[in-house]
Amino acid sequence: MADNVYKLRDKNSESEKITINLGYVDLGRIDLLVQEGFYSNRSDFIRTAIRNQLASEGEAVKQSIIKQTLELGLRDYSKADLEAVKAAGEKLEIKVLGLARIAPDVTPELALATIESITVLGALQASAELKSTLAERIR
Structure with a gap:
């Protein structure tokens, strides 16, 4: 049965929606980075932050x-x-x-x-x- 194990790709159709609460200052800082063009939107920033944290904890x-x-x-x-x-x-x-x-x-x-x-x-x-x-x- 191991032949039906697949590595997941990063696709929106293969993702789960989550909700988080952020303080207004943190949210404003994210909006500022989006406004300055560092990220395309809030979700892009949050996904990038999560991936970076997971990479740092990879081992x-x-x-x-x-x-x-x-x-x-x-x-x-x-x-x-x-x-x-x-x-x-x-x-x-x-x-x-x-x-x-x-x-x-x-x-x-x-x-x-x-x-x-x-x-x-x-x-x-x-x-x-x-x-x-x-x-x-x-x-």
């Missing part, structure tokens, strides 16, 4: 990924993947840093039979019914 992040045995990027779980896990009499411990997607045709019964736990640092895409069914297994 710590890398070590934590290894220590926690996280898969990095996009991880898809299809109905066929889970049926194969069930046929083998195994259960998955899903651990992803990025985006984990469980196919819409996966039934709650199949998910319960094959998924022991889910840890996602980033985002989990699954049906509302599946998320509700697996709520106690999502960490």
